[in-house]
Amino acid sequence: MTQTPSTAVGPTVRARMRSIRWVALALVVIVAVATLTTYLTAARPGGRLDARSTGPEGTHALIALLRDQGIEVVVADTVADVERAAGPDTLIVAAQTFHLYDDDQLARLARLPGDRLVLEPIGTTREQLAPLLRRTESVQFGGLSPGCDLREAVRAGTVQFGAADSYEASEDTSVTRCYDGVLARYRAGGRTVTVVGSAAFVMNSALLEEGNAALALNLAGTQPRMIWYAPQRGEGTESRGDASVFDLIPPQVTWLVWQLVVAVGLLALWRGRRLGPLVAEQLPVVVRASETVEGRGRLYRSRRARDRAAEALRTATLQRMLPRLGLQTGAAPAAVAAAVAQRCGGDPQMLTHTLYGPAPDTDTDLVNLARALDDIERQVAQS
Structure with missing residues (x-):
């Protein structure tokens, strides 16, 4: 019994398939790792001073540092x-007041019991949460000593506040x-x-500037x-702040809009044209030459374009006569007039005026x- 000789085709194909599978698996792993890394490192959106936001105005970095401590x-x-x-052993930080x-x-x-740290308070918030302070003037300098x-401020050193409000005691306290009154404590x-x-100074974008991080940690980490x-x-309950535009529209306006919609719809049905069945048309449409010439003539006449009409007549006459005269397109006017005069007689100057003269x-x-x-074309054709 004879055996079929083995070849290297089978193992080679299997080896290539294994290589392709490993390459595909590696690509899948790379894509998965890249996707996971992008998701983990992507900025988490949020509002101003939001503890969960990793954006420039968020405070996620400060919260993470405090938890690490x-x-x-x-x-x-x-x-x-x-x-x-x-x-009693808590610190309440009030922001976005x-x-x-x-x-x-x-x-x-x-x-509520516990200490308070109030950031950028408005008038009503300051009167309730810090009643012994009053606002004086604004400080426009960026970095202040x-x-x-105060131990927290001395350890932090110079801080970049930017434009800030300043405070002083409102009573004998x-x-x-x-920092020129930007930070006040009692x-x-x-x-x-x-x-x-x-x-x-507590935001993610400014936490690394000079002593900003130190002051933020010192003030927020006292408890x-x-x-x-x-x-x-x-x-x-007075103003929720999350009402949409539609919530602010009076009910009468809504009914008026619906009435207008119905009226416009009825008008469209009344004035709209209904499409009928398709009409078969044989194309292209044959137009007689006489109609085309008549149409162009009426167009020239309506626009008083005598110059264009004269130029069209002279050009067509020359295109038909030049082959009969043995001349090429673009021949000199004098040569054309001389050839026409030789064929049918006439004054060359008069022929030049007729063939190349000004517009009527x-x-x-x-x-x-x-x-x-x-007449000139007919005489040339008959000569």
Whole structure:
């Protein structure tokens, strides 16, 4: 019994298939790793001073640094979240205070125990959470030195605040003022209240500038638990802040718009044209030459284009006569006139005027020119 000799084709094909599978698997792994890396390193969107945002105006970096130092950070989205986490050994950081417009919210925050750190407070928020301070003027300089003996500020050194508000004591109270009053601190009611007239130094984009990170960590890390409350929208009942444009439209306007829509629809049905069946048409349409010439003549006449009509007549006459005269296109006018005079007689100057002269001034002159050209062409053809 004979055996078929083995060849290397089978193993070679299998080896190539294994190589292709390994390459495909490697490409899948690379794509998966790249996708995962992009997802993990992509910036997480968020509002200003949002603890979850990795954007330029977020505070995710500061929150991460505080947690690395062993501080328990609670990110509160509502006043109720702050109330559940507040205690005597906590620090409440209140930012984005222009969303705290409800008096009941501010009163609830003011009654909570623990220290306070208020960033860029508006007037109503400052009166409730830091009642012993008042705003003086704005500081326009970017980098400021502490200028005080407050431990947190002295350790941080120069800080880049940018444009910021300045504060001073509103009553006969001992207030520590640093950085020309941008940072003010006092102690009352068993708690420490700190107000900073700028929040730029805690943002992700400015945390690495000079002593910004040090001051932010020193101020936010004074207690074992820190509650970060930076509301991104209002919670009050007077103005929720999340109403859409349609919620602001009165009901009467909505009914008026629907009436207009119905009226326009009925008008479209009334005036609209209905398409009928397709009509078969034999193309191309044959147009007689006489109709084309008549149409062009009427067009020239309506526009008083006697010059263009005369030029068209002379060009057509010359194109038909030159082959009969043995001349080429573009021959000199004198040579053409001499050849025509030799064939049928006539004055060369008069022939030159007829074949190459100026445009006629009137319609009668244009008709006479057409007749003269026809006579010349007929005589050349018959000679």
